[in-house]
Amino acid sequence: MLGAHLRRMREEAGISRADAGWAIRGSESKISRLELGKVGFKPRDVEDLLTLYRQTDPAERERLLELAQQANNPGWWQRYDDLTPNWFHSYLGLEMAADMIRTFESQFVPGLLQTADYARAVTQLGHSEAPLPQVEVERLVTLRMSRQAVLTRGLRPLRLWAVIDESVLRREVGTPGVLRHQLEHLLEMSRRVNVTLQVIPFKAGLYAATGGAFSILRFAEVELPDVVYIEHLTSAVYLDKREDLDKYHVTMDALSIAAGTPRETEQLIREILATTTE
Numbered sequence: 149m150l151g152a153h154l155r156r157m158r159e160e161a162g163i164s165r166a167d168a169g170w171a172i173r174g175s176e177s178k179i180s181r182l183e184l185g186k187v188g189f190k191p192r193d194v195e196d197l198l199t200l201y202r203q204t205d206p207a208e209r210e211r212l213l214e215l216a217q218q219a220n221n222p223g224w225w226q227r228y229d230d231l232t233p234n235w236f237h238s239y240l241g242l243e244m245a246a247d248m249i250r251t252f253e254s255q256f257v258p259g260l261l262q263t264a265d266y267a268r269a270v271t272q273l274g275h276s277e278a279p280l281p282q283v284e285v286e287r288l289v290t291l292r293m294s295r296q297a298v299l300t301r302g303l304r305p306l307r308l309w310a311v312i313d314e315s316v317l318r319r320e321v322g323t324p325g326v327l328r329h330q331l332e333h334l335l336e337m338s339r340r341v342n343v344t345l346q347v348i349p350f351k352a353g354l355y356a357a358t359g360g361a362f363s364i365l366r367f368a369e370v371e372l373p374d375v376v377y378i379e380h381l382t383s384a385v386y387l388d389k390r391e392d393l394d395k396y397h398v399t400m401d402a403l404s405i406a407a408g409t410p411r412e413t414e415q416l417i418r419e420i421l422a423t424t425t426e
Contacts, residue, residue: 269322
């Protein structure tokens with residue numbers, strides 16, 4: 149968010165990245181990285197840039213300098229950095245900052261809607277060749293459960309719109325009873341005003357998104373573009389170019405149309421629950 153503000157002010161002041169870099173004893177590429185939020189912010193650099201961009205409002209200068217300080221503070225999730233891959237760290241920060249997430253899943257229940265037992269089973273599944281020590285599994289489960297606080301935070305709880313394939317609701321995960329409790333949890337979460345859940349039933353046939361699961365993150369700050377997040381087995385892709393965003397927005401809309409309405413989804417979950425093992 150700070151990088152977006154600095155870019156907007158630089159452009160309004162008619163100053164090139166090269167000249168801005170010179171003002172903070174850096175390079176054009178450093179300004180580019182700052183504006184993209186890819187490096188930390190030194191308060192002195194931010195002050196110098198605000199002066200260069202002729203930002204004279206004391207309140208606005210103070211707000212942006214405070215934002216720089218916040219940007220440099222480690223997030224609570226960074227205590228789990230030793231257990232999560234580097235390419236996932238950025239997503240955790242984006243998830244905390246997002247105003248809305250639209251997500252499509254074809255294999256698992258979305259992480260923000262998982263129960264602890266379901267998350268535990270999925271975590272162990274991902275390390276079947278070299279099982280993690282139980283203490284590390286529990287830390288990863290704690291991380292996933294802590295992430296879900298975005299749905300209940302007091303100020304602007306995250307709006308989550310999840311579309312999942314019916315197979316997700318029928319695939320047994322972990323010990324008997326895990327799936328049943330997960331389905332009950334989905335019913336409970338779907339009643340929240342900030343959660344929309346849709347399921348694409350088998351009877352809908354083939355649908356878009358043949359490439360697999362993805363998420364679109366939207367932010368309250370109008371200066372920030374949406375971000376598409378696609379996770380692979382050993383890496384992840386972050387997309388924010390307009391042509392990519394347009395494609396994924398169209399695909400997500402098509403998935404929402406193919407899926408049952410929230411009311412139809414609730415009925416389907418109840419039908420599956422009736423045949424699911426305790």
